[in-house]
Amino acid sequence: MADFDLTEGIRKLFLASVGAVAMGAEKSQEVVEDLVKKGELTVEQGKTLNQELTRKAKEVFENTSDSALRAHLASMTSEERAAYAKKVAQMSADIDAASVKVEVDEAEKTEDAAE
Template sequence: MSDFDVTDGFRKLFLASVGAVAIGAEKSQEVVGDLVKKGELTVEQGKTLNKELSRKAKEAFDNTSDATLRSRLEAMSPEERSAYAAKVAQMSAELDSDAVKVDVEGADAPEDSAQ
């Protein structure tokens, strides 16, 4: 029993839920496409239905992600949660910093090409 890693279990659960949402979205797009081909739906109805299904799939994914994260946090001690939050904040700051660098680099490109 000591070989069981809770984090690995949560990761597998999360990946399984992502896969289920992805498969559901793919299958729904196939069904809508088939109905449009058969003439049972107009192309416009198919697009509207597909957008709605995609929105619902994204909501389901977001809800699953939140639930998985909450479960993982609940399994941690307060010290572990604090360290995890600090690590996430650091990663977020690094990503924000990278985004600013990309924006600045992208802003320089038109001036360079104009010369």
């Protein structure tokens, strides 16, 4: 029997759900645009409907990604989860440090321009 990699299966499921959400959002936008062209919806109603559909698609995506992450974490040992949490914390710290550097660089440019 072939080995089944649960992590790979979860990753594929996650990517498929992201693709489905993206396709659904694109198709709904096309439908709204067609209705506006036909005059069945005003432009303002179309914009409102499109914003609502986009919000719902984003909500589905966030719920799907949370479920995929939970399943991925459940497939790990406690040691693997601890290492993963440490890695995520380090990435977060790196991103925070990078944003501080950008802010400092922007402040220096502003000071140099003022002189």
